[in-house]
Ligand code: NDP
């Protein structure tokens with residue numbers, strides 16, 4: 001039985017990856033940090049199948065202990081401060097969690113289980129200001145946020161450990177990927193949640209930032225397969241993972257609202273608090289290397305993805321509404 005250690009297992013990607021590996025027969029160890037209110041929403045279905053280890057990215061001793069206990073064949077380092085907008089008000093915390101912590105994790109692996117295969121969650125945010133379109137593995141980086149800068153560090157330290165210590169370390173440069181498990185502050189989920197609430201009469205408007213930004217949005221469930229495929233190759237390498245299709249935030253609004261017969265123009269208000277100090281105008285990935293070498297393909301299109309997210313938010317919001325109504329009846 002293969003053993004995998006996942007950091008960030010309670011997040012969007014970690015939960016899909018854990019499900020995928022469990023289905024493949026892996027023993028899955030999940031690192032969870034101490035929080036005052038633990039959140040297992042994404043891993044509800046598989047919570048009892050995960051071997052839980054306590055640790056924090058910023059505490060190298062806890063990472064060493066996690067690697068020592070789990071003795072993993074594969075390590076997936078997905079944990080990070082992952083919200084770009086939060087990286088301006090919290091640049092140092094982002095630097096600790098998203099940059100330096102990668103060295104913590106690599107050191108823990110190097111010292112405790114150097115033959116483990118290692119996956120680093122790198123990001124298309126590293127490309128930042130447009131240098132080349134579409135963006136591929138060789139496109140120069142020009143990050144535009146403290147988050148993007150931190151991810152560039154994480155990417156290069158991974159490459160450096162591969163070259164310095166001959167570790168099997170891969171960096172996946174993943175473009176935006178979404179799902180019903182996406183955090184509510186990210187733009188796709190913010191929109192699909194609002195569509196559900198507006199449709200059900202629980203919300204009247206939606207405050208948004210830059211509607212002109214262009215993103216290459218895919219489905220998280222497809223993307224975690226690419227992470228696994230990278231670690232099944234003979235040689236470690238870095239890969240861009242993307243759909244190769246780009247849409248604006250405005251198109252996202254149009255797709256989500258029109259699905260429930262609403263016009264986004266009747267509800268959307270531009271609010272400067274959601275406009276970033278520096279924007280990444282355009283992200284479009286060229287994932288031919290992953291297609292050719294990993295045999296990786298996407299299964300869900302942009303439209304299917306957004307419709308699925310709206311459906312899921314409608315179901316969830318409706319269930320919450322029903323629960324609240326029943327509760328208020330009981331309380332009377
Ligand atoms: P999420 O924000 O959904 O999940 C982040 C995870 O990291 C959570 O499990 C969180 O735990 C954990 N975490 C945060 N800080 C710490 C810490 N100090 N110690 C231990 N765990 C911590 O992110 P995603 O699943 O969307 O993304 C996964 C990774 O991929 C991230 O590194 C992200 O930056 C990167 N990425 C994501 C892309 C995307 O489009 N989704 C694209 C490219 C890269 P908790 O539940 O306690 O908060």
Ligand code: GDR
Nearest residue numbers: 082084123124125175176185186187188208209210213274
């Ligand atoms: P991003 O994702 O910054 O690309 O990072 P996000 O969904 O937050 O923003 C995408 C684009 O939408 C624009 N936008 C808004 N964004 C948010 N969140 N809220 C709004 O109201 C809003 N209005 C417009 C943004 O300006 C931006 O251009 C995600 C994260 O998952 C990172 O961790 C990951 O590395 C990258 O994707 C690839």
